[in-house]
Amino acid sequence: MDGSSDSILSALDLNHLRILDTMLRGLSVRQTAEHFCVTPSAISHALAKLDATSPTKSPTVP
Template sequence: MSLSQIDLNLLLVLDTVLSERSVVRAVQHLHVTPSAVSNSLARLRSLLGDPLVIRSGRGIVPTPHAASLAPALKRALSEL
């Protein structure tokens, strides 16, 4: 996978979902539709080969891979 294959908006969605620990709150924060967040996560899952988040009760839990990406992702987005 090349970095040129990744839309930076997908990374913003992932960062928000991981920070909020909720797709519903991510939707509200990003001002997009639930299907937009779902589609973004699906594209990232395909690109990264990982489920990224798992439903847990009323929220979500990051997979170990997503959890390991979260700090670098947050830093990179804040620097941009």
């Protein structure tokens, strides 16, 4: 692995990936929050942190 891959992997929080996986299964933010016993705001923050560590930035929705 090169240096940039190491820094991306070290920045990943596996809990954020679990949240993303749950949402990709078709649950809404509210349903995902209920599944993990947290608030929808916590889910939103976790997804934002995951996006910030992504090597490719997602497009901004106007």
